[in-house]
Amino acid sequence: MHRSQELYNFLVENSWQLTEDWYSSVEDHDPNSVYSTKDPAIIKELKEQNQDYFVRLFKIFIQEEHYFFHEFKQWSEELAKDPKHLITPLHYVIREFMKTQEIVLNYIKKFISLNKETVELEKIFFWYDLVVKTVNLSMNVFIEEYHKNTSTLLNAQQETINELSSPVIMIKEDVALLPLVGHMDTGRTKFILENTLNLCAHKGIVHLFIDLSGVAIIDTMVAQQIFNLINALKLLGVKPTLSGIRPEIAQTATNLGLSFEDIDIKFSLAQALNSIQ
Template identity: 35%
Template sequence: MEQNQKLYEFITNHAEEITDEWLRKVKVGRETKYSRETREHGEQEALDQYKDITYSIANIFISKKVNPTDEIQDWAQNISEKRVAEQTPIHETLQNFKTYRVVLWNRMKDFFQDAPVDLEHILRWTELLQEAYDYMVLQFTEHYYKTNIKQLHAQEQLINELSSPVIPITNEEAILPLIGDLDRKRISNIQSTTLERCSQHSYERIYLDMSGVESIDTIVAHHLFQLIQSLELLGVTSVICGMNPKVAQVAIQLGIDFTQIPIKSTLSHALDELGSKQVQN
């Protein structure tokens, strides 16, 4: 136990030197996004981050906890969130981890040479260091993946919301512009979002502007028809505007009956008609 304490004190006493050496190697090594940003504005933050992990790793040699790697887990997950936010490629961070491990191990070898340490202790410390390093990498990569997926889902949700906006034009009418490829997932999102917003705002009529839709497949056509039927159940009349010939042909081939649904050649014609009715009223 005395030897473990000495190693702990050696590492913590040299923590600043270890992190300084790590940073020098990162800065003069292979040019990466991380090394550029570190040179420009993040040097002190990087030093603080790796000084923290140095203390956490040193602690495993003397810790009596059942899970002495808890601090390493917290550090790795915190770093993963920062790297995702900074859009740092995962391989660059793993390369920095490797550089850090080499620097720390070389400094530990200095301790072995300066102090009378038996082989059993060296082997045990080597094992503990490797376990800590592997655990750090595992926690980082796992949390990096989860954070990245969470961020991608948030971005996807935002894109879906922006790509299917229900735009009010009066208190009773709104426009739903449909643009680009309508795949199954997107039309399903459009369906749920549109129904929710029409229900919240009590619209009476919605103009489905399809002038930006080049083509649709069988599933999308049925989803579109289901949307119109669902809106009808909510008391909302759908008006289809700007349907191009390709989309019309698909609808006919599928036997979808649009004869009971108001159809206008363009959105502007539909809005002109709406304006004329309002003037007459």
């Protein structure tokens, strides 16, 4: 029902014109969008990608449907990994998919108008549905890849933020400071625990000052993790000293039944650092 060598030939013969029609419709001034480029090499590459997309899409009119969609999905997955498109805001890419679909449907209309006597109405509806289905497949594949890429970038950024916001600062050869600043959640506290233990072991730290004066609020889970860090440091042979404990933090720890008895505590970071002498 869907196959038509005549329609396929017509579309392939006009594929470059379809591409020119598509590119002439692009109006983008956002510097973050690949479609706003003025670089002739990138423009040429965009047109070639678009034309290749058209030619592959048109194969739906000459191939078995199940075979086509399997092959087209694999090709779309590779195309979706193009870095220039992955750093372009998603709504711009979706917009161009929709424009591409519109242009293909317009050329199918031209073919129908040239072959009014031979094209059945049922077949027209079938062709339209296939184009929409194929473009939707492309968009879904791209959105999935875009999401994977975004998640990877966010995870990498979060790791960098965690590393920068929980530095172990060397004060003397075997003495270091861990200043905790900002919002503490369970995920960040877990990272700090693991990172701090590794650094202490790697750098041979025997005395670690942990300053909490830059932390406004700590919930019960985070308080428990901090005490876990203190206990783990002791097992490594590292002496922990706490400073800058706010009343609300002390109250949270007390409510949890966490004992400060065996922990060296200083009122402020200045007092803690003075004790080194």
